[in-house]
Amino acid sequence: MTMPDDTFPTPELLARLAAGDRAAFAAVVDTWQRPLAGFLGRMGLPPARVEELVQDSFVRVWLNIGQYRPAQARFSTWLYTIARRLALNELDRAAHRHEQAAPAGADPDAPGLDAACPEPGPPGQLARRRRQALLQSALRRLAPEDRSVLALAYVQELSLADIARIEDCSAAAVRTRLWRARQRLREMLGPDLEDDHDA
Amino acid sequence: MTPERSDPLDRWLLDAAPELPADFTARVLAALPERPPALQQAADAAALQASVRTAELPPSRWPRLRALALAAGGLLGLAQVLAFLLGVWSGTQAG
Numbered sequence: 043m044t045m046p047d048d049t050f051p052t053p054e055l056l057a058r059l060a061a062g063d064r065a066a067f068a069a070v071v072d073t074w075q076r077p078l079a080g081f082l083g084r085m086g087l088p089p090a091r092v093e094e095l096v097q098d099s100f101v102r103v104w105l106n107i108g109q110y111r112p113a114q115a116r117f118s119t120w121l122y123t124i125a126r127r128l129a130l131n132e133l134d135r136a137a138h139r140h141e142q143a144a145p146a147g148a149d150p151d152a153p154g155l156d157a158a159c160p161e162p163g164p165p166g167q168l169a170r171r172r173r174q175a176l177l178q179s180a181l182r183r184l185a186p187e188d189r190s191v192l193a194l195a196y197v198q199e200l201s202l203a204d205i206a207r208i209e210d211c212s213a214a215a216v217r218t219r220l221w222r223a224r225q226r227l228r229e230m231l232g233p234d235l236e237d238d239h240d241a
Numbered sequence: 242m243t244p245e246r247s248d249p250l251d252r253w254l255l256d257a258a259p260e261l262p263a264d265f266t267a268r269v270l271a272a273l274p275e276r277p278p279a280l281q282q283a284a285d286a287a288a289l290q291a292s293v294r295t296a297e298l299p300p301s302r303w304p305r306l307r308a309l310a311l312a313a314g315g316l317l318g319l320a321q322v323l324a325f326l327l328g329v330w331s332g333t334q335a336g
Contacts, residue, residue, distance in 0.1 A: 063271055071266045080258035091260035094259065107314045170256070177253050196254050227250060238249040 051117055059107045071100050074118075077197055078125055084193035085129045086181035095132060099125040119204050122197065126190055126208060133186050173238065180230040188223040195220050 051059065051070060058066035075096055083094040102124050110120050181189055187209075194205045195216075206213045226237065262268070 064273065067273070068270055071269045074317055075261055075265055075269075076258060079261055080255070083257040083259050084254055092259050093261060093265070096265075097272055101274075129315050130277055167314050175259060180270065181257075192254070194249075196257075218292050221285065229248070231253075235249045235253070238253070 053112070056107070056110070056112065059104075067100075067104060070103070074121060076099075077199070078121070080198055081122065081125060081193050082129055082194060084131070084181065085186075085189055086178055086184070087129060087132060088178075089133060095125065095128050101126070101127075109190065113208065116204065118197075118199050119207055122194060122200065123203075123208050126194070128185055129193075130190065140172055173234070176231060176234050177227075180227050184226055188219050188226070191216055191219040192227075194225040207228055 050073060055066050059070065078096045079101060080090055083089070084097050086112055087095065099121065102116075103121060106124075110117065115123075129224065181192075185193070191205060191209060194208060200208075202213050202216060206216050209216060209219075212217075
């Protein structure tokens, strides 16, 4: 699996993609599947939905590659714009479902700590699952827009300007939203983060 | 945008990616539509253009009707001019 960089995909690869070359597309999927899963995981989506949305994002890329203009945006910016839109739509739908189905305050999609640890495993693995369950629960309490900025900020290949472009706001607004989201997370995860720091 | 591994929050967020199955790429490729995107988009563009043409262009019988209406209007106009000239001639003859 290669890491994405500024030169990927090359113009030759883009031409092959536009021509419907599946082998070329496999290289794109190989390169971006893990960063995309990380982004969608930080959006607070359950793992099964993350997998589906990564796949949906790639299908959209395949169908719309003819509309991508390298002169206007980097490929990664375009890709994350697609994934972000799908994620926000999914969060909207999930919120609507919960409003209709769940009692106030409950979050049916939020896995409890027991659900995060379905089977015993090595202590490190259990600790990681516990951390992930706590983080997911905290992420779901952030506003979707703040969550989106936070999730994009940890994508290695995106600059502040890229994030501002994806979010369609100024770089200053990105900084503010990122700071706010991180503060909220620190407040929610406080003692557990401290424990992790001590460990 | 430089997360630090020494910050527990950064470390938690960087580790947030769920594991994807080993055959994920194959699954994505299997889920792709059969037609290459370039062909699909060309087909979509052609369909769109065809629909626009259908909306703009009249059916084939309209040009004939238009020609008939034009001819009828022309004949009517010519008859009016002739009637006017006849009226002028009659007037001058009577005077």
